[in-house]
Amino acid sequence: MKYAVLCYHSENVVCAWSKDHDDEVMAKLAVVQERWAKAGKLGPVARLMPTTAATTLRKDHEPSVVLDGPFAETKEQLLGFFVIEASGLEEALAFAKELAEVNPGGAYEVRPIGYFVDWSANS
Amino acid sequence: MTDLAWLDAAVTGARPQVMAALLRYFRDLDRAEEAFQEASLRALKSWPQNGPPRDPVAWLIMVGRNVAIDALRREQKSETLPDEASLSDLDDAEGALVERLDDGHYRDDILRLLFICCHPDLPSTQQIALALRVVSGLTVGEIARAFLVSEAAMEQRITRAKRRVAEAQVPFETPGPIERSERLGTVAAMIYLIFNEGYSASGGDVHVRLPLCEEAIRLARLLLRLFPSEPEILGLASLLLFQHARCAARLDGDGAIVLLENQDRGLWNKALIAEGSALIDKAMRHRQPGPYQIQAAIASLHSTAERFEDTDWTQIDLLYSTLERLQPSPVVTLNRAVAVSKVRGAEAALAMIEPLAPKLSGYFHFFGLKGALLSEIGRADEAREAFDRAIALARTAQEAQHIRGHLDRLARDSRKEGASPPR
Structure with missing residues (x-):
């Protein structure tokens, strides 16, 4: 069985970390990741940029609307995610819009990834 | 990170939101600050024992509000008449308070708190000091050190600024759209400062x-x-991230300025550059260009060039010309001249800055650039003259030292050619 482990924390707190502290945390996490990657169990690891960098495609309207900011509704739940290599926000949104056409309702939050390692590709 | 460090970060992070709400309840900066102070102390006692609350902001507002109401009641017992105005919003139920945190009005509270600090009567240094004290919660000592003044002087500066602000009576009603957008512009300028x-x-x-x-x-x-x-707030945030990303490369081991062209780009903070790029990307979608966005776009071109030689000067020249149109200023033209010198040569750049001379006769960077352009085309004597003016106008030892480097190079070159005696 594959599992996604989702990471939650206060953005206020994490964004206020000094670069040294941030590097230190990332280094400690990397040690754990390496151990699980060596056992062939770890897939991609991503750290998202702050929510201020997010854009949301609401697809419960026709046509869908693009809003600045993260997905903020609490009555809908996180059901899945895609990772895409795009030239910029426009291309990422174009991908989300194509998905929306065949899967209306709810929303896609498009958030740039700040840190990405695909451990399964490296092994 | 230790528990205590976590607690400290959570309280610091919550400060602007909590202060904004407390200011709305009590309409008095000092009372709001005292209430916040007391709430933080209680958090320090309660959180390590009972675990952190689910919503630290709501917890601090609630406790701060209750503490201040108690204090008000005690004062009123000893004084004559209760002050109805100071108790205006206090009948809000607790549930309503938590709801308010997600409410659109809430952002006006924070905007008001920031806006109060940049009252036009306050000189910019007082605006900054007040915002750092009240909104960010830096200690008077920390602010004094950053401004190179004594703690007593800074204390006095902040007290004076608070008095001015209280006299100015910023309205507490929800602002209209035009007023809100004006406040936003003023606050953005203060953050930039x-x-x-x-x-x-x-x-x-x-x-x-x-x-x-x-x-x-x-x-x-x-x-x-x-x-x-x-878009302009996106632009501002993006601009600051790009600039800050270069900070590790801007000074060398001796504290001397390292020019962009000589900076070790490996020291630039890639994560901040990526975030800045994401934000300017978002801003551009709105197709409402403004000064912060354009400056961010320029910074983005510098930040994403692999080497100095890869810089897209043509695009930078174009962006500066747009900035000149939106926000005409001799300093903008001076900056544009740097790009022009790369695209069309030093002669063209000199022609561009020559008309600025009367306006920038007291500006260090004007003479620094003029000297560099003149020496580039071999007009050594005039270059030396410009560099001498620059040194006289330098505000820091680093600036003066940088220009002396230019003069030394000129002297070396002239010795090599044997054209004129060494200085």
């Missing part, structure tokens, strides 16, 4: 000034969370 105070080497040790840059970025992110669709 805070950043520049930390960024510009107008004196002092870089290490005590860095926190100002970090504070400015924190405030810009806060503003952006409240107003996610304002």
